[in-house]
Amino acid sequence: MRIFDPHIHMTSRTTDDYEAMRAAGVRAVVEPSFWLGQPRTSAASFLDYFDALLGWEPFRAAQYDIAHHCALALNPKEANDPRCAAVLDELPRYLVKDHVVAVGEIGYDSMTPAEDTALAAQLQLAADHALPALVHTPHRDKLAGLRRTLDVVRESALPPDRVLLDHLNETTVKEAKDGGCWLGFSVYPDTKMDEGRMVEILRMYGPDKVLVNSAADWGRSDPLKTRRVADLMLAEGFTEDDVDLVLWRNPCAFYGLSGRLTLDVTAPGSTHEGNSVLRGGE
């Protein structure tokens, strides 16, 4: 089985996770930029993070034969912090880099005017750079948030078939699908979507344009949720081809819209900018 986790924050995970993911069939990941839990105090803090997503993290992933790409953006939550807004001016020089396969994650957290501005500006950046966009939908007021997100997408220069709406559930899937977007589902250990509900949604809406991710990060989450969904799909009568479509071909097709997806992992050197994962002990 080959698995592509289209939304996972590997910066917050250990090498044990990489090892377990590879053993479970994960061969490719996309890491969207995100908040750190601890608020950032300046735009410069994003730049070091972006550089890590473009350098150090692919280096770590390659040790486990996993292809690592990223999506870059000002995240929805920190769009509300005026200390962070200047990163929008820095994004264009990052969005031209080879391993950037989308703008993201963008979208709404609390649906504030500052979030409106950041979302619209970054959909435009995606259109300008011929990149698709990963759009997070809010965890509270889900349907209202989804509708407002779809309105902003419709007003943008980015066509809906270049937009992946993430964190969908039973409440929001139909309107997201009717809106012509790609459909993302984050499967968590005890909140939001679980494997059983995910398989039920696949039964009702079919596997076309559906992507399943673990969204694993520094919180309670499980980087093997993609595999657990695949196993349950098979147990519940889906075919191996359905599993391959949802867990591999759909994410390849969506991020392939960037023209930059390279799934062959080149054997990593032993160090990245002089640092190894061995902390000096070769």
Ligand SMILES: [Zn+2]
């Ligand atoms: Zn995320």
